[in-house]
Amino acid sequence: MSKTKQYTKEEIATHNKPGDLASFLSLEVLLWIVVDSKVYDLSRFGAMHPGGFAVLLDDEVAGQDATDTFFSLHRHEVLLRPQYARLQIGVVPGETEQIKPRAIGAKSEIPYAEPTWLTPGYHSPYYTDAHRKFQVAFREFVERVVLPDAQAREEDGKRPSQSVFDEMAKLNIIAMRFGPGKHLEGRTLMNGLVKPEEFDCFHELIMAQELGRLNARGYTDGLGGGTAIGLPPIINFAQPALRDRIVEEVFSGQKFVCLAITEAFAGSDVAGLRCTAKKTEDGKHWIVNGTKKWITNGAFADYFTVGCRNEKGMVVLCIERQEGLETKLIKTSYSTAAGTAYITFDNVKVPVENTLGPEDKGLHVILSNFNHERWGMACANISSQRVIVEECFKWANQRKAFGKPLNSQPVIRAKLAQMVARIESAQNWLENVTYQMNNMSYNQQSDKLAGQIAFLKMYSTHTSQETAADAVQVFGGRGITRSGMGKFIEHVLTATEQYHRTVPFDAVLGGAEDVLGDLGVRQALRKMPKDSRL
Template sequence: MSSSAIVPFSEPPYLAGLPSPYYKPTHLRWQKACREFISKNLLENALEWDTAEILPESVFETFAKAGMLLPSLPAPLPVEWLKRLGIHDILGAVKVEEFDYIHTLIYCDEMARTGLAGPSGSLTTGISFGVPPIVKYGNKQLQERFLPELLTGKKRTCIAITEPGAGSDVANISTTATKTADGKHYIVNGSKKWITNGIWAEYSSMAVRTGGPGPSGLSMLVVPLKGYPGVNMRRLKVGGQVSAGTTFIELDDVKVPVENLIGEEGMGMRYIMTNFNHERLTIAIGATRQARVALAAAMEYVLKREAFGKTLVEQPVVRHRLAKCGAMLESQWAWVEQFVYQMTQLPKEIADIELGGLTAMVKAQSGIVLNECAQCAVLLFGGNGYTKSGQGELVERIYREAPGIRIPGGSEDVMLDLGVRQLVKNFKNKTKAMERPKGSSKL
């Protein structure tokens, strides 16, 4: 047990001295190394940078040089590629071949200790979601051309799925990629909206329509962006995550070599859906820590703030509000931990089926919990929580960030519906597999 006094709700139970079945010595070493590096290079100035709506380029370079963008990739890491690039460990704390999803959990949790999604998102969103399709489905020549610079942070990328007319409804993507007469290039036309990191990205893993309507007509391409002919990009002003570089991309007869096709034509929907699982899980982890930051700030505030002759925490109504949100927070964290542990134990192909729908649900629930905890913090801070400076500045900012968790990566209502539909689908498939074939005499 920890002998030091920790503000209630400020740390996950395993860091508050309570026993846990999930964390091995390798994970605990990694947590300490992560906290030291992230505190020094991100946490100290995160609020200031987010207020300025951009992180200095030097921060990205510092993280890239230390290999601290790589933990945002799905586990296991692309070990063969990393070793080819001379990367054998991260921060000297964990070997790349030992890295599992619990290491990912720790990294995402530590990166979100800023309380804000923007600063960490400006660093990791591109590599976290833009690189995996190339690693998983790209052929040898595609990987040789792009992975060395993307994995080392020499070039930046993003994932470009969403469009003005197709958000969570991915099957209705309308950006087209039409082959030239000589079959050597795709000509890409259309637009992408709400693309995180896009404004800084040299490349994107982009969803395009190479065939007819519906999901079977979708493919994925590596499309050059920054400074490339026919590409026009502008930053969008959004309510939260303002430093993450949300971008509108216009594509006007953009000429892309056919060699930039990721995997096979017509398989884009499958690639996109598989990629979403990692995206939604990392969102859930970060959002749960954001909720923790908000609730812990409120707890710290009510312990010292006096009103009506006593501290706020002595008011039953205040304790009741904290208790309700604290129960939601710790329940959500327990689900996230359990979920991540299951991913370390299941083969990838089984995890995608068994956990796919649940991933959507855990992501949706993380936004609900964040909204409740952030709102609780704002209300307990009172006027200070409604002010964009001073004691309540951070919780005011976190509350504005809640919609940025509940909408991107699959909007909340769509995720809740998807989760149940997937569970029902799995149930029906298993039931059908157990049925006796017609005409069979076997019991």
């Protein structure tokens, strides 16, 4: 049957009654509805309708234009699913489709769904036309290549597909995720869209925020969250031969790294690590014993950047997966696609050449990594909040309560106002910090930005929990349902990850909020003028 055949509203209105078994067997059409100018035949589907056949026989549904009713219950994507799309039998003459999904890679037109620099008519001192072209290309890649895999892997809990890593490697996306630097020299980035020497911290911010839009928290971590924090110590402190081999294996998408610092006995208290490394008598190897816990990507990592105690204090080692090193998947509140693991080291033998930095400077190696990790988490966290704000604006506009749109209620508008204030303030703070990063050396960043970044991460993760709580209130019962209208609120993209449940992850990973706040204040106090008085 042609999907373009025209049916008048009068003709559609006559198909509004249930039939008996004989009617169904004879394929007599009995129940039609209109949704956004399209005519759907639900006669044979009615008995399978998840909400029951009776819902479809409502006077405002059967034989009627049920557009408003449909979108008060379902997301637009439902109409695109093959099993439902084939129910369309025609169109209403003189009417055109009004509701269309955003095209792949396109910007959202919903207020505050995009940061100011991507909103038409606004300006920014930070971004150039080159940044804007890069954002367009990268969003298109993420939504075309990464998003479908994110949806599937969040549902089955498996690690991200190798095909995605392969596609990322072709464009040198994996290399770019580590920011500007010598590691980009000689590489073709995004098919030549940006030159290695032009790639800066704002390009990296764009990448982090576009991936944050997936709102698939476990999957995003599985896509390289462990490598993003486990490889920098190797890049910065490993001996050249080891560094160059691992970097190429990782950038090609074939191998993965994780940062193994946290233990059951030591989280933010890095100095309390119990995993030990002792040298052999000939001094050629380390023997590592102990455990690590909650290690992102640990379940499928090939290399482990491990913090250990030794006789001089603390040492950091690059350990390859081998006999005596065992990993066990940990099921956390977010998807197992992240590969979160418990790791056991049982007399693991590590060449002394795999030592990262001086033997007595392990704490420096670990701490030097935290700023970038926390900055990246803030980027993604703020971006994922923005997606939730977009969902709330859409829902408040289309949902009717007490005969009026939900956004006519002052209490709802007040919640939206608070959400917008939070994401816009966090975004502007983030961009200011990123500008400083662009204009400071690595040592200057460590001195001047550690406290700023700690505060920024603390603020963004704290506000994201407030946004999650407000969003649930805006969506009501749908905000705690794993499918349908509120699925981005209760869960993210699939039935395995919940925004409201997983958003506290960022408040813990990379340093708990209270610890980071104290860090920022202590850094400020160290810079207090000695002659300052009230």
